[in-house]
Amino acid sequence: MAAGGAQPMIFKTLGWLTDPGHWRSTPFDTGILGQLGAHVGFSVIALVIALVIALPAGLAIGHTGRATWVVSVANAVRALPTIGALVLLVVIISPHFYGRTNAGFLIPTEIVLVVLAIPPILSNTYAGVQNVSPAVRDAAFGMGMTDRQVLGRVELPNALPLIFSGFRSAMLQVIATATIASYVTLGGLGRFIYDGLAQKDYPQMIGGGVLVAALALVADLLVAVVQRYVVSRGVSGRFHRNTSVDSRVAALVEENV
Amino acid sequence: MLTLLDSASSSPWYFFGYFLDHRATDLGWLWDHTWLSVVPVVVGLLLALPLGWLARRYSWAYPPMMSITGLLYTIPSIALFVLIPPLLGLDPLTPLQVPIALSIYSTSLLVRVVADGLGAVPTETVQAATALGYRPLARFFRVELPIAVPVITAGLRVAVVANVSIVAVAGTIGLDNLGRLFDQGYTLSVTEPYYPPIVLGIVMCVLLALVLDAIVLLVDRALTPWRRAVRSR
Amino acid sequence: MIRFDGATKRYPDGTVAVDELSLEAPSGQITVLVGPSGCGKTTSLRMINRMIEPTSGTIWLDDTDTASLPAHELRRQIGYVIQNAGLFPHRTIVDNVATVPLLLGEDKTKARARAMELIERVGLDPAFAKRYPAQLSGGQQQRVGVARALAADPPVMLMDEPFSAVDPVVREQLQEEFLRLQNDLGKTIVFVTHDIDEAIKLGDQVAVLRVGGKLAQLAAPADLLARPVDAFVAGFVGRDRGYRALGFTGAGTIDTHQEPSVAVGAAYPGHGAGIDGWILAVDADGKPQGWLPTGEEQRGDVVTDAMLYRGGTLAAQGGSLRAVLDACLSSPSGRGVVVDDSGRLVGSVTAREVLDLIEKRG
Numbered sequence: 001m002a003a004g005g006a007q008p009m010i011f012k013t014l015g016w017l018t019d020p021g022h023w024r025s026t027p028f029d030t031g032i033l034g035q036l037g038a039h040v041g042f043s044v045i046a047l048v049i050a051l052v053i054a055l056p057a058g059l060a061i062g063h064t065g066r067a068t069w070v071v072s073v074a075n076a077v078r079a080l081p082t083i084g085a086l087v088l089l090v091v092i093i094s095p096h097f098y099g100r101t102n103a104g105f106l107i108p109t110e111i112v113l114v115v116l117a118i119p120p121i122l123s124n125t126y127a128g129v130q131n132v133s134p135a136v137r138d139a140a141f142g143m144g145m146t147d148r149q150v151l152g153r154v155e156l157p158n159a160l161p162l163i164f165s166g167f168r169s170a171m172l173q174v175i176a177t178a179t180i181a182s183y184v185t186l187g188g189l190g191r192f193i194y195d196g197l198a199q200k201d202y203p204q205m206i207g208g209g210v211l212v213a214a215l216a217l218v219a220d221l222l223v224a225v226v227q228r229y230v231v232s233r234g235v236s237g238r239f240h241r242n243t244s245v246d247s248r249v250a251a252l253v254e255e256n257v
Numbered sequence: 258m259l260t261l262l263d264s265a266s267s268s269p270w271y272f273f274g275y276f277l278d279h280r281a282t283d284l285g286w287l288w289d290h291t292w293l294s295v296v297p298v299v300v301g302l303l304l305a306l307p308l309g310w311l312a313r314r315y316s317w318a319y320p321p322m323m324s325i326t327g328l329l330y331t332i333p334s335i336a337l338f339v340l341i342p343p344l345l346g347l348d349p350l351t352p353l354q355v356p357i358a359l360s361i362y363s364t365s366l367l368v369r370v371v372a373d374g375l376g377a378v379p380t381e382t383v384q385a386a387t388a389l390g391y392r393p394l395a396r397f398f399r400v401e402l403p404i405a406v407p408v409i410t411a412g413l414r415v416a417v418v419a420n421v422s423i424v425a426v427a428g429t430i431g432l433d434n435l436g437r438l439f440d441q442g443y444t445l446s447v448t449e450p451y452y453p454p455i456v457l458g459i460v461m462c463v464l465l466a467l468v469l470d471a472i473v474l475l476v477d478r479a480l481t482p483w484r485r486a487v488r489s490r
Numbered sequence: 491m492i493r494f495d496g497a498t499k500r501y502p503d504g505t506v507a508v509d510e511l512s513l514e515a516p517s518g519q520i521t522v523l524v525g526p527s528g529c530g531k532t533t534s535l536r537m538i539n540r541m542i543e544p545t546s547g548t549i550w551l552d553d554t555d556t557a558s559l560p561a562h563e564l565r566r567q568i569g570y571v572i573q574n575a576g577l578f579p580h581r582t583i584v585d586n587v588a589t590v591p592l593l594l595g596e597d598k599t600k601a602r603a604r605a606m607e608l609i610e611r612v613g614l615d616p617a618f619a620k621r622y623p624a625q626l627s628g629g630q631q632q633r634v635g636v637a638r639a640l641a642a643d644p645p646v647m648l649m650d651e652p653f654s655a656v657d658p659v660v661r662e663q664l665q666e667e668f669l670r671l672q673n674d675l676g677k678t679i680v681f682v683t684h685d686i687d688e689a690i691k692l693g694d695q696v697a698v699l700r701v702g703g704k705l706a707q708l709a710a711p712a713d714l715l716a717r718p719v720d721a722f723v724a725g726f727v728g729r730d731r732g733y734r735a736l737g738f739t740g741a742g743t744i745d746t747h748q749e750p751s752v753a754v755g756a757a758y759p760g761h762g763a764g765i766d767g768w769i770l771a772v773d774a775d776g777k778p779q780g781w782l783p784t785g786e787e788q789r790g791d792v793v794t795d796a797m798l799y800r801g802g803t804l805a806a807q808g809g810s811l812r813a814v815l816d817a818c819l820s821s822p823s824g825r826g827v828v829v830d831d832s833g834r835l836v837g838s839v840t841a842r843e844v845l846d847l848i849e850k851r852g
């Protein structure tokens with residue numbers, strides 16, 4: 001079965017992706033560009049909300065060393081099956097919305113996306129601040145910085161590599177989960193995957209997968225570029241060979257070891 | 258108990274009753290879910306050990322290996338599910354797509370973990386082992402690997418817990434596992450909310466994640482008795 | 491001037507780290523706090539800039555009770571140097587040094603210019619200014635730490651084991667430069683170390699603390715060596731304190747003998763040339779180069795560098811008795827060489843003569 005059908009499937013997928021008709025929206029159908037916009041839209045909203053909540057919280061917990069249980073609780077959330085949480089919230093919330101608005105699906109989706117995005121940002125921010133060497137913090141206070149200055153001018157810049165990696169894993173989870181949100185009849189690039197599946201239109205399904213993967217890779221690359229410019233070379237250690245331990249792993253080990 | 262069931266059958270708390278009603282199916286899904294979560298991690302670890310060792314042994318191999326694994330880890334699960342069959346020349350919906358995708362994730366994560374875990378072994382320790390006469394292979398298994406165990410098991414815990422959640426996603430494209438409970442619940446909620454399968458799915462997924470996490474933790478404890486000695490002092 | 495007035499620190503767990511410390515660190519001088527590990531040196535030091543708040547007692551900075559200012563304002567007037575420098579990894583060296591002036595609201599260009607000046611002043615190549623701390627060695631980082639503490643020109647500096655984490659050779663270098671710098675700047679410095687040699691070398695006065703945070707003795711280094719108040723201080727300053735005390739005793743007008751010498755490159759001298767089989771070799775300027783055993787004809791016709799024994803140290807005229815005695819003890823001929831300010835041979839003395847002198851003064 002396999003080899004024979006494979007080549008054509010790749011070509012059929014390419015055909016689906018390169019058909020200009022699939023990119024534009026019609027009165028009945030949202031095209032690729034429209035769904036891409038929707039996908040990016042949900043994701044950005046969720047990430048902004050999550051950042052606004054988790055970044056200050058992580059900084060405060062890391063700086064004061066108080067209320068660290070919050071970080072543990074947030075991490076425990078990671079054991080929650082995303083899709084289950086999504087379906088549960090949709091079922092709870094959507095009956096309260098009638099008519100043509102899709103708020104009944106949008107609100108639960110955003111809640112799930114935010115809840116998902118908070119733990120990596122929060123725990124990485126916390127770990128980043130905690131990891132600042134005590135000698136550095138001591139020197140900062142010793143030369144007369146106030147709490148706010150120590151946090152803003154010393155702890156935050158040094159925590160940035162971990163904060164960025166937390167943000168990047170949050171972003172990837174949000175993009176992935178926003179795809180699944182199409183399962184609960186919301187727009188976004190996942191639409192093509194689930195519609196393709198339902199209609200047995202496999203080129204459309206696989207094309208949707210390509211688009212989602214491409215979005216994730218491009219988004220991650222963009223943030224990586226921003227990170228490169230925002231994080232001081234003295235912290236990222238980019239003047240060295242490749243001695244730096246990957247910060248994602250560092251954070252994860254921080255949590256679990 | 259049965260008398261209570263009818264009156265409260267759509268209540269979220271009815272999930273246990275729902276489980277009893279569909280025990281055979283649910284346990285089957287639990288089994289599917291378990292092996293789908295565990296086997297890829299084992300495969301991932303078996304692949305990651307030599308790859309991670311290579312990345313440490315030959316420093317030129319480290320950057321490209323990290324780029325590739327990072328790239329793979331970036332692709333959302335649902336996308337990887339649908340992309341694997343055409344790339345490997347399989348049917349668009351094959352039972353193999355989920356375990357293959359998850360093995361790719363687990364390997365990607367663990368290569369990094371193994372490489373960095375080995376990188377964290379103090380150079381003096383490695384040199385001392387060499388001086389004592391360990392050959393490279395023996396040194397790897399008897400000295401470097403044991404010291405890297407805490408880091409590697411930390412990675413395994415993350416991989417297992419993530420897998421439990423990702424496997425459920427595969428339920429939405431019709432593959433058998435606990436994710437099907439969410440599919441059921443959603444389908445049954447068209448007119449009004451029907452909670453039991455959804456809550457049951459969440460409870461079973463969380464329990465499964467906790468149990469698997471605990472098992473990895475126990476293995477970690479068993480493999481690193483010296484860390485307990487430090488802790489209790 | 492910094493004055494401890496019955497300062498006590500009791501930690502929440504009940505440990506009394508500093509007990510009723512009263513002590514004055516005079517302006518423009520280096521006061522060293524020294525004592526075994528855990529005796530409360532760091533705690534005492536950090537109470538000055540209120541990184542640690544005293545449980546009771548007062549600490550005065552000139553006529554100001556340090557408790558009367560907001561802590562961060564107090565700290566901006568006090569330079570602070572710690573063991574591992576604590577440089578900010580995310581800032582370049584020049585920006586690290588400019589930190590406090592910027593906190594005080596000075597403008598960026600000015601702060602940077604001053605920082606550059608200080609970087610050179612502490613003996614660093616200005617090319618380091620654009621680098622990050624991770625690119626510097628431990629000793630270099632420590633110099634930056636000192637420059638950073640000096641940046642706002644604070645009258646007072648607190649230094650907690652600043653040179654302890656570097657290797658002995660670099661440490662010695664840093665100590666010398668630190669003294670030279672202090673000679674120019676005349677700061678009021680409180681310096682913490684566990685190393686009695688460092689304390690004696692750097693301190694204008696040395697405070698020895700005993701475990702439990704009690705002041706055991708406060709004295710000038712020479713007095714400390716000569717008259718330790720009790721067994722604890724005597725034990726702490728060490729067995730060879732008599733010898734080290736000589737470092738503080740000027741040799742005065744010590745009578746030297748004329749020492750026969752031979753120039754490097756001249757004809758190899760015969761048996762009768764030196765005294766007791768040794769002759770001093772000097773260069774063209776008359777600066778001693780090493781000792782030459784006489785009368786070993788098989789060695790060749792002219793004196794070459796390779797023939798010299800270079801073991802002996804030289805004592806400067808007007809230097810300490812310790813330097814003179816050391817010159818005698820380290821010389822293969824048993825005669826210590828004394829040189830003038832420009833390094834030219836003055837003459838020699840024997841260990842016996844130095845010891846007689848010590849006894850006479852004793």
Ligand SMILES: Nc1ncnc2c1ncn2[C@@H]1O[C@H](COP(=O)(O)OP(=O)(O)O)[C@@H](O)[C@H]1O
Binds near residue numbers: 506527528531534
């Ligand atoms: N935060 C603290 N809590 C409790 N005890 C402390 C604390 N900091 C220091 N100590 C104790 O106070 C004593 C003096 O410490 P320290 O001033 O650091 O000594 P030193 O710098 O002379 O080595 C030690 O016994 C130490 O264990």
Ligand SMILES: [Mg+2]
Binds near residue numbers: 531532533
């Ligand atoms: Mg100390």
